[in-house]
Amino acid sequence: MSASRTSKSDNTKNTEQTSATPPPRKSPIFDGRLNLEQQRKRAKELLRDLQNGKPGALARFKNAGHPVSHPEIPALKLADAQLIIARENGFSSWPKIKAHIDKISERNRQITQGTLPTLDAKTTLHLRCGSDIRHGLNIAGFVGDFLEFADPFCQGPVPNLPLDQFIQIRADFIADAYHITPKDALARSHLEYASLATLGDYEQVVLWFEHDSYDQLILAFLMDFIATTRPKTRIEVISVEKVPGIDRFIGLGQLSPELLIWCWENHRVPITDDMINFGRDAWSAIRSQTPLDLATFIKAAPTAQPLPHMIKALKRHHAELPDPNTGLGLTQQLTLQIIQDHGPLTIGKVFGHLMRSYDPLPYLGNLMFWADVQRMMDCNDPLFTITSDVPDQNWTDQTITLTETGTATLAGKTNFLENFTGIRWVGGIQVTSASKRVL
Secondary structure, eight states: OOOOBSOOOSSOOSOOOOTTOOOOOOOOSOOOOOOHHHHHHHHHHHHHHHHTTOTTHHHHHHHTTOOOOGGGGGGOOHHHHHHHHHHHTTOSSHHHHHHHHHHHHHHHHHHHHTOOOOOOOTTEEEEESBSTTHHHHHHHTOOSEEEEOOOOTTSEEOOOOOHHHHHHHHHHHHHHHTTOOHHHHHHHHHHHHHHGGGGGGSSEEEEEEESSHHHHHHHHHHHHHHHHHOOSSEEEEEEESOOTTOTTOOOGGGOOHHHHHHHHHHSEEEOOHHHHHHHHHHHHHHHOSOHHHHHHHHHHOOSSOSSTTHHHHHHHHHTTSOOTTTOOOHHHHHHHHHHHHHOSEEHHHHHHHIIIIIOSSOOOOHHHHHHHHHHHTOBSSOSEEEEOSSTTOOGGGSEEEEOHHHHHHHTTSSOGGGTBOSOEEEETEEEOGGGGGTO
């Protein structure tokens, strides 16, 4: 069961759902397809800006590792500016960005003409923590089965309990947090967990994940599950943090079918015993009731990590624990900061700011964010007020305004845990008003 994403977006579209449908995550922002002529034009503009002394142009050269100085500017050529554009897009040279664009363009032509080479087989299973790439995989020519497992361990209790009890607790949380009928939540939860037993029925299983805590916590669970069940099949993982041409990569759901093929060809690696053991240890730390266990695991992780995006995601997950001065988790703190910076604004716009610029590693879907906002309202003295212009207005369009208590809490003049009357969870760690004495 899940708060699965049907998409991954920084906006507030697709917020309506049926009682059995979990909340969506973020929908496409940019598909990652670079245009060669556009990049050439950007290079010409950069060179012209540099020669005209426009602010920022010289800094772009230096930030990209070009040791240019003022006396050398008149001698710079278009090739120098093209190198900067290439590096800004994640490539070491202009020929490499050109080769990438040519390859993606060829994939687009093959998709259009139906002449794609064989990528996978009917005996392949693609496992993803959401349905956001399912259609894209079909367009790209993948023919294997698709399985969604999307229990959002980044929210709600993640206790160290036997599986049947664990599923019940997760389903109860999902039903309450995302306003899903309990019966439907539990039924979907049982279906999702039971579906994992089919991994061994395939010759190849490919896990599609990105770098945020939503994905990486599920990946840690799957490493533990695979270690326990040991399915006799070839298992591979695609874990992506950056995509050429996307300044702020949020997730695989942003990508065009051509870029999904690029991920398949450039980021797919076999699961190793080191990955499984590292993931199992991470899963144990996530489920621990003690904050020290999670912090210790993060601190002790080797520089060369078997799962390269796990520790960064766990650091973001750990940041949801209450700050000693404010009592706020990072999402709570950023929510108040956005309202303070921009004044009263709709909750949907707060979410947009959070995803686009404030959160260092965004992972929430819009309804997941709304659940967090509602949880912040469990207090004696409100941090903010929420008002509607019309009756039964969608929550995304309701206006949220900071109160004096919210301002004081954000400044650390008062601690939210002394005001908080509810319960929230960071993995296996319960956060209540009493947590101030423990964390």
